[in-house]
Amino acid sequence: MAITRKALPSLSFEFFPPTTPEGGLRLWRSVERLAPLGPQYVSVTYGAGGTTRDRTNVAIQTIIDRARLNVAGHLTCVGATREETLEVARGYARMGVRRIVALRGDPPKGETVFTPHPEGFASAAELVAGLRSVGDFEIAVGAYPEAHPEAASAASDIDNLKRKIDAGASTAITQFFFDNEVFLRFRDACAKAGITAPIVPGILPVENFGKMLNFAARCHASVPEWMHRAFGNAATPEAAYLLSVAIASEQCTGLAAEGVEHVHLYTLNNPDLAFDVCRAIGYVAAPLALAKGGAA
Known part of the structure; x- marks a missing residue:
């Protein structure tokens, strides 16, 4: 199903901060490759307990300075006091970041259960409310079309999402899925629960x-x-790659036909797949004007 340029959803891309010099080059190649597609913003993830905080900050600053993109910084509740967490948000604001993806966060490596810091935020809803108290951020939260693994039920998970929205989040970004009907049923259930974001x-x-x-x-x-x-029958890496592009582009096209106005692509710092998916649904890359500076 073809869609016109006017009907294309807006885009955002998720990156993760590098852990090695080679990873830094891969991240910057991702930015250079995808920025010409004109994303509304890109986001940079944040490790449990702030384990990637410095690398996240460097990556964000480099993307802002060199690619002139809007950046959303991720933030979690894990392993930090409320004040430490809010100071990260203030640091984002000092860098010019006005978007935050606010998440409860997964337990640190080696742990299986989330345990709030004694002086920290206990939930994403609390984190959102705290962020609202320190800055005029546009806040996105996580959503789970097939329910969060720890949720007692799909209904209780939607109730939790509504608490996050009511606390001040302006949008929700879902976990990945491969059946658009799963997303559409979830979207309908959210609307029925009174979620308008x-x-x-x-x-x-x-x-x-x-x-x-x-x-x-x-x-x-x-x-x-x-x-x-399908992937079992993909005889070569090239065939698997083309299959991946076809699946994701068909998802995006189908979602646009259902009124979806924005899609968020998880890149895993592999820009080629995301780029080819966007090209397949009609995006045309424009030249990227880089500012002077080094790689992330």
Whole structure:
């Protein structure tokens, strides 16, 4: 199904901060590759307990200074006091960041249960309310079309999302999914629960099917049987790559036809897949005017 340029949803891309010099080059290549597509913003993740805080800040500042993009900084509740967490937000504001993706966060490595810091935020809803007290941020929160793994039920998970929106979040970005009907049913359920904020679909172009299956199992995202068959029949890496582009681009096209106005692509710092998905649905890259400076 073709869609016109006017009907294309706006874009955002998620990156993660590098851990090595090679990773820094990969991140910057991702920015250079995807910025010409004109994303509304890009986001940079944040490790549990601030374990990537310095690298996240460097990545954000470099993207702002060199690529002139709007950047959303991630922020979690894990392993920090309220004041420490809010100081990170103030630091984002000093860098010119006006968007934050506010998440409760996963337990630190080696732990299986989230335990709030004694002086920290206990939930994403509390974090959102705290952020509202220190700055005029546009706040996005996480949403789970197939329910968060720790949720007692799908209904209670939507209730939790409503608490985050009511606390001051302006939008929600979903966990990845592969069946658009899953997203559309979730969007309808959110509307029925009184959630009026936009629900933005998170799209994951599949870089490695085996690794994706492990990730999907951890976050309770279902993988349709036809995808198992399709990737099983992909005889070469090139065939698997084309399959990934086709699946993600068809998702985006179908969602746009259902009125979705923005999609968020999880890049895993692999720009080629995300770029080719966007090209497949009609985006045309414009030249990227870089400011002077070094790589992230």
